[in-house]
Amino acid sequence: MQIYSPVQAIHFEHLHPIWVKRDDLIDPYISGNKWRKLQYILADAQQRGQKHLVTFGGAYSNHLVATAAAASRHGFQATAFVRGEAVENEMLLLCKLFGMQLIFVDRESYQDKRSLFDKHFFHQEDAYFIDEGGASAEAVRGCAAIIDELPLAYDHIFCAAGTGTTAAGLLQGINAQQLPTRLHVVPVLKNGDFIADEIAKYESNLNQLTLHTDYHFGGYAKTTPQLLKFMAAFVSQTGLLVDPVYTAKLFFAINDLAGKGFFKKDDKILAIHTGGLLGIWGMQEKLTQMLG
Ligand SMILES: *Cc1c(COP(=O)(O)O)cnc(C)c1O
Secondary structure: OOOOOOEEEEEEOOEEEEEEEEHHHOOOOOOHHHHHHHHHHHHHHHHOOOOEEEEEEOOOOHHHHHHHHHHHHOOOEEEEEEEOOOOOOHHHHHHHHOOOEEEEEOHHHHHOHHHHHHHHHOOOOOEEEOOHHHOOHHHHHHHHHHHHOOOOOOOEEEEEEOOOHHHHHHHHHHHHOOOOOEEEEEEOOOOOOHHHHHHHOOOOOOOOEEEOOOOOOOOOOOOOHHHHHHHHHHHHHHOOOOOOOOHHHHHHHHHHHHHOOOOOOOOOEEEEEOOOHHHHHHHHHHHHHHHO
């Protein structure tokens, strides 16, 4: 399928310029890296004749909305196990509109996804398991394709990481093409060193990988006033929308590193905008408070 994801130059504070791969423009609901990940997962499900996608996520998961939208578009049924007590919000409303069935499960049961799947779907032969965030070899392959679309060889490519699947794909693409590019990964969770192990499950050559583990701002979906202020300044001055969970932390990291003299003067830097802008609705109160 033809997709629209141009590379665009932006200027901001210490960034003159950096390039941004606009995967956020691929689709508003099957957004960014979630589109990349689901592409081959759905192809695999289709090929196996499976009709019912079953997946997992938190109550503000971009992956759930993406799976719901993709399922309805391609004629699949969809069910999601949602972590935690039953809630309603903008993301889950979209999931339901797209026809996804939601099953809320307590945090402890949520840990063992395979047994949840087995318990609920043992009688359904056409049910297809998709891990949280879409993590899989198919997803890695989908993300590697980003590298094939680039117009030139960048010195540095940056991405945000939750599970590291997207990063694994990018590194696979870089290694496959033997590019001189360094991949910089910004984990959005605390103690992000585990991302290297996750990447190593799919790609053994980590020579061109650098992790920047100090830009989590307290952990997954945590923010600080400093991050939200940065986000507001960045969005208003570049016109590029970012979300507080992933891409605000990504661009903060790149800008901070540039300010500390991390790059050489003519280095070409590319950031992958992995989409996920619906995540803004999970931070409405904090953002409203800060903007006044
Ligand atoms: C899900 C998501 C990520 C995390 O991708 P991983 O492959 O799990 O590391 C990054 N950015 C955005 C916008 C996302 O929605």
